[in-house]
Amino acid sequence: MDFFVVDTVGGASVSTSKSNPTIKLPGRKSITFESTTRNQNAATSASTASTAKPEEEESDDDDFGGLPPPGQSIAEALNDNDEPVAVPRNSGRRSLVPSSFVEDARPSTSRTGSKNRRLTAANELNKTDVAKELRSSILTPAIEKRENLARFTMSNETLQHLNRLERQKTKGKNWFNLPAPEMTPELKNQMELIQMRTVLDPKKYYQRAEKKRKLPKYFQIGTVLESPLEHYNERGVKKQKSQSLVDELLADAEFQKFNKRKYAEALELRKKKAYHKAVMKMKKLKKKK
Structure with a gap:
């Protein structure tokens, strides 16, 4: 069995035989050098910190547990620290939120954080585009021809009244916006004639219209298109x-x-009725006598 000697010092000479090799460990100089360099770096950093920033040491001594000093109000400190914090965005996905909203958003760990962000996004969308609105306020030569010029100075009640009158001009979308034309004497005669169509021709029967029925408010008069086959027969007749x-x-x-x-x-029927009324009246007078 072979024996060997471990040299822990590195410089000592030990009498050994040639058959017993010695194993040398790494010297202490490298370990000592690393520790010395670390101590020197720490010393230099401490000296620079002490010489360059003496105010930080003073600020550590004046720490009030996260609160402002007694001479400063808490409201001012909160307003000074109210700065927008940028939220990191995912570069892989396309964001649908405006960039201005992302910059103004603040990270929140509360349950109402997502609700507050939605409200902030809605406020961003509701902001008025001042440049766009100012374009319409430029005076042009044709400004007198604008129809909505008088609506700028009207109150909400007046605008509602005008909109109600505007809606009454048509029957609505369900009736294909059937208009309500102005009732002129000519139109009134035609509508009354249509209501009395049962007496126009004795050979034709129409459904009897109600006598006390009012004239319609919404109606439209059309034009009968003639057949193209009668073009040569009715020339000059139009x-x-x-x-x-x-x-x-x-x-x-x-x-x-x-x-x-x-x-x-x-007229004859009216005369007979008048004669009958006169006879009945005379009989009543005789009975009273």
Whole structure:
């Protein structure tokens, strides 16, 4: 069995035989050098800190447990520290939140943190674009022709009243915005004529309209499009045609005869009723005597 000697000093000479090798450990000089360099660096850093920043040592002595000194108010300290904190964004995904909102957002660990962020985003979207609004305030030569110019100085109640009147001009989307035209005497005669269509022609039957029914408010008058096959047969006749139902009936000779006959019958019936009323009145007077 072979024996060996461990040299812990590194410089001592030990009498050994040639068959017994010696193992040398790393010298102490390297360990001593590292420790000395660390001590020198610590000393230099301590000296520079003591010479360059003496105020920090004083501030450590004046620590009030995170509170401001007695001469400073807490509100001012809070306002001074109220600075926007940038939130790190994920570069892999495309963010749908505006960049201004991300810069103004602050990290919050409370349950209402996400709600506050949503409110901040809504406020950012509700901000008025001043530059865009100022473009419309520039005076131009055609400013008098703008229809909504008078609405700027109106109150909310007046605007609501005007909007209500504007909505009343049509029946609505369900009725394809059927308009309410201005009731002129010509239109009124035509609408009354349509209501009395049962007496226009004795050979045609129409559903009897109510006598006390009011004239419709929403209606529209259309134009009958003629067939293209009658283009050559009715050349020069378009100007001679009447523009309304009343004019067409007045130009019809047969209708004039029928109308005169019915009018005479109505007068005779009225005379008979008047004679009957007079007779009944005389009988009542005789009974009283």
